[in-house]
Amino acid sequence: MSIETRRVLALHGGLVALLIGLHFVLPAYHHGNLARIMVLASYAIGYNILFGYTGLLSLGHALFFAAGMYGMALTIQHAGFTPAPALLSGIVAGALVSGALALLALRTTGVAFMIVTLMFAQAGYLTILYFGEYTRGDEGFVIQTAQRVLWGIDLSDPANRYFAALSLFAICLGLSLWLVRAPFGRVLVAIRENEERVRMLGYDTYAHKLGAMVISGTMAAASGAVYGLLFGYAGASFASVQYSIFPLLWVLLGGAGTVLGPFIGTLFMFYLIDLSSGITSAYMLIAGVTLVALTLFAPQGLAGEVRRRIWKGLP
Numbered sequence: 001m002s003i004e005t006r007r008v009l010a011l012h013g014g015l016v017a018l019l020i021g022l023h024f025v026l027p028a029y030h031h032g033n034l035a036r037i038m039v040l041a042s043y044a045i046g047y048n049i050l051f052g053y054t055g056l057l058s059l060g061h062a063l064f065f066a067a068g069m070y071g072m073a074l075t076i077q078h079a080g081f082t083p084a085p086a087l088l089s090g091i092v093a094g095a096l097v098s099g100a101l102a103l104l105a106l107r108t109t110g111v112a113f114m115i116v117t118l119m120f121a122q123a124g125y126l127t128i129l130y131f132g133e134y135t136r137g138d139e140g141f142v143i144q145t146a147q148r149v150l151w152g153i154d155l156s157d158p159a160n161r162y163f164a165a166l167s168l169f170a171i172c173l174g175l176s177l178w179l180v181r182a183p184f185g186r187v188l189v190a191i192r193e194n195e196e197r198v199r200m201l202g203y204d205t206y207a208h209k210l211g212a213m214v215i216s217g218t219m220a221a222a223s224g225a226v227y228g229l230l231f232g233y234a235g236a237s238f239a240s241v242q243y244s245i246f247p248l249l250w251v252l253l254g255g256a257g258t259v260l261g262p263f264i265g266t267l268f269m270f271y272l273i274d275l276s277s278g279i280t281s282a283y284m285l286i287a288g289v290t291l292v293a294l295t296l297f298a299p300q301g302l303a304g305e306v307r308r309r310i311w312k313g314l315p
Contacts, residue, residue: 004313011314012177012259016170023162035162037263037270038169039227040250044262045172046219047247052256053180054212055192059244060117061220063101063124066239068094068221070128070135073234076147078134083150087225094221095214097124102213106206118244125239140235148229161230168226169263172219177259179215180315188212189257220247253294255301259315264302 019038026034043065050056071093075081081089105116128135135141148155155161179185187208190198199205228234237243247262254265272290276283298305307314 008177008313008315012173015260015263016166016173019166019169023159023166028158031158031162033270033274035158035165035230036227037267038165039223039230040246040270041263041266042168042172042226043220043223044247044250044254044266045176045259046216046223048251048256048258048262049176049179049188049219050212050216051248052251052258052261053185053192054188054209056209056213057114057248058105058117058213058216059114059241059248060101060105060119060121061217061247062239062241062243063117063121064094064098064217064220065224065227065243066124066128066236067097067217068224069228069234069238071221072225073141073143073228074134076143077141083148083155083229087150087222087229090225090228091218091222094224095218098217098221099210099214101217102210106209106213118241121239121241121244125236125241128236128239135234135236138236140233140237143228143232143234145232148232150229155230156232164226164230168222172223173259173263175219177315180259184208184211192257249291251301253291253301255304255307258301258303258307261301261303268302 019034022034023031043061046064047058047061050058050061068090070090072086072090075086075089076083101117101120105113105120108116129137145154145156150164153160153164155164180189187198187203190203191205191208195205224238227238250265250269251262252265253268254263255261269287269291272287273283276286280286294302300308303314
């Protein structure tokens with residue numbers, strides 16, 4: 001194992017160890033916030049695989065997040081599933097939806113790809129509203145505490161919820177780190193940089209992009225399913241366009257094409273809005289000015305600037 005590999009593993013393993021340690025010292029408010037941030041960061045990690053590493057800008061990832069959430073919640077609510085098979089149902093639903101969308105959307109490129117993904121996401125949102133008899137539409141529905149016991153573990157308990165969120169985050173972080181350092185991930189980066197050249201070298205770029213979109217969508221669905229189960233709610237707002245924009249902002253702020261960027265961006269934006277909302281009702285103005293400043297002075301995102309200025313080998 002090379003020195004560079006050891007440094008990379010130490011950095012990412014150190015973050016997971018830090019998050020474990022924070023469980024024992026954080027006050028209740030920030031403890032709950034960090035659990036939410038870790039689940040949302042897992043969503044952003046999935047998005048980063050498609051956007052940051054493959055170069056495909058999707059505006060429809062809320063469809064996958066919601067597919068996972070509703071695949072889990074509806075089977076608990078209407079089919080009487082226990083959490084384990086319900087979570088699996090959500091993940092499978094996300095994988096199927098992302099695969100179906102990929103087969104259609106990847107027939108387009110550029111702006112057309114963005115529009116197609118946005119249209120399908122909006123179609124998913126409207127479908128949830130149309131079948132309000134089952135989904136409860138905008139109102140959504142609460143998953144009862146008794147329905148959130150996984151293998152005897154009550155996920156409504158703050159400590160259990162935190163470690164469940166940490167488990168998801170650690171898995172997504174590890175998969176992302178492994179993927180981008182594997183040959184498949186290196187081909188994705190090459191596609192982002194110059195797809196025509198990659199095709200000339202004999203690689204099937206369509207198959208690689210299809211795989212990236214399914215992996216990204218499945219990871220987003222897993223995050224949606226876990227989010228609904230841990231926080232006990234599923235609603236149509238999670239399928240709206242803002243939940244397609246959020247992961248894009250988190251990845252851009254943290255650093256597109258970096259493994260740690262999605263977590264840094266999610267953490268930064270969550271607390272930026274949280275703290276500014278405690279100062280003024282015009283908190284979105286403060287958030288907007290800060291985001292513009294970061295875009296101007298750190299165009300590669302926070303982790304991206306660290307890679308550019310300090311550690312060139314940061315994955």
